[in-house]
Amino acid sequence: MSSGPTLKGLAAIIGISPTAVSMALNGRPGVSDELRERVRAVAEEQGYRPNFAARALRVERSNMLGLISRNLSNPGYLRLIDGFSGAAEERGYQVLIATSDLDQARETNMIRAMANRHLDGLAIAPIDGEAVLETWQGESDRPVVLVNAARGARSSAVMSIRGDAAQAVRSAVDHLLGLGHRRIGLLANAGLSSASERVSLFRRMMKGAGLPSRVISGSTADETVKRVVRALARPDRPTAVITDSDLLAHYVYDAAAEAGLRIPHDLSVVGHDDLPTSHLLAPALTTVAVDRFEIGRQAATMLIGTLNGDEIERPHRELPVELRVRNSTARPSD
Known part of the structure; x- marks a missing residue:
């Protein structure tokens, strides 16, 4: 039957x-x-x-939360994991951690695997937030919080938390414009909906300044370095590059060296994250600081609060960011 x-x-x-x-x-x-x-x-x-198993879970809990990151090779996610795990464990929850490795098929499989484990809730830094919501909510009736997702993925049925993307792009662009740069490029991670949002913000801000926007995108480290090297070899090369992450900024340092350019004399670089090692680069990296630990901590408390029936204040949160100016940015030499 x-x-x-x-x-x-x-x-x-x-x-x-x-x-x-x-x-x-x-x-x-x-x-x-x-x-x-x-x-x-x-x-x-x-x-x-x-699903009666899912219905039973409304009263029976596994006391486990899931966390799926995009890429553990980016140390910024380690801080997020620390914040999330610490807050969860303080409240008696264990945490199951996975990574999508920026692979959408793998991300879908990880979501379904966590749903099958009957977790009490999920936090995920998605490749595409809309696709994540559809997959999770088709498999589980438990709460989910999107971490570092594009604004467009928000809905009344989900929570989200991230750094203030508009403030991050604006502070980097304003800093470089203030130094006199007019040929500014943005290096973005292709395929991420959140990166697409930053590209749109960047284009809008450059247009507002009456300047062209130069966008360089790549999905792997090798591809990214090659595209940056090609961009830096052109006569009208950018004199400054803003990146989506400090990890990508490291690649720009490598590409600049390969192109024979000096940072910041020939090329200014702005990162995003303020990793613990970024001030140790030569020169020290100017970057937008985002408190990944706090993002992780709040993601866990939002999930647990929802499970406890609490009313969540500000279910969609954007934490302030801060531009930390170091030695990788200077006035353009030409």
Whole structure:
């Protein structure tokens, strides 16, 4: 005897996303009363039955939270993990940690694996926040918080926390403009929705200054260095480069050396994260400091507060960032 469609199957029948179906069936805000009634009517008509294991978890807890990072080769995520794990363990939760390695198929598999472990909640630094929400909410009715995600991934059914992206881009651009730079490039990690958002912010700010925007993107370290080297070899090369991370800034240092350029005399560089090693670079890196530890800590407390039935103040949070000026930026030489 058939047990009826799955949540995903029900979504396909109605013609909406699994996220919207989950929100409608579980009484969450974010869908209209009309759609909620329609979903419930079709669910009854189709014989849809929720996952009883998931339903049982509403009263039984595993006391485990999940955390999926994008890339553990970036030390910034280690600080995030420290903050998240510490806050969770203080409240009696264990943490299961995984990484997507910037691979969307792997990210989907990790989300499903964590849902199958019946975790009480998930924090994830997504490649694409919208796709993550659809996958998780199609597999689990437990809370999720997006970390360092693009603003467009927000919805009334999810929490999010990140550094202030607009402030980060603006502080870097204003600093370089103030030094007299007019040929400024942005180095972004291709494929990340959050990187696409920073690209849009950068283009808007450069347009506001009456200047062209130069965007360099790559998905791997080797590809990134090659593209930066090519950009730096052109006659109209940028005199300054803003990067999405301090890790990418390290690659720019390598590319500048390969191109025979001196930092900051020939090329100014601005990073993002303020890793513990960034002030040790030669020259010390000017960078936008983001408190990854605090982001991780607050992500855990938001999840646990939701599980405890608390009303979460500011479910979508942007923490302030700070530009730390060091020796990798100076007035352009030409």
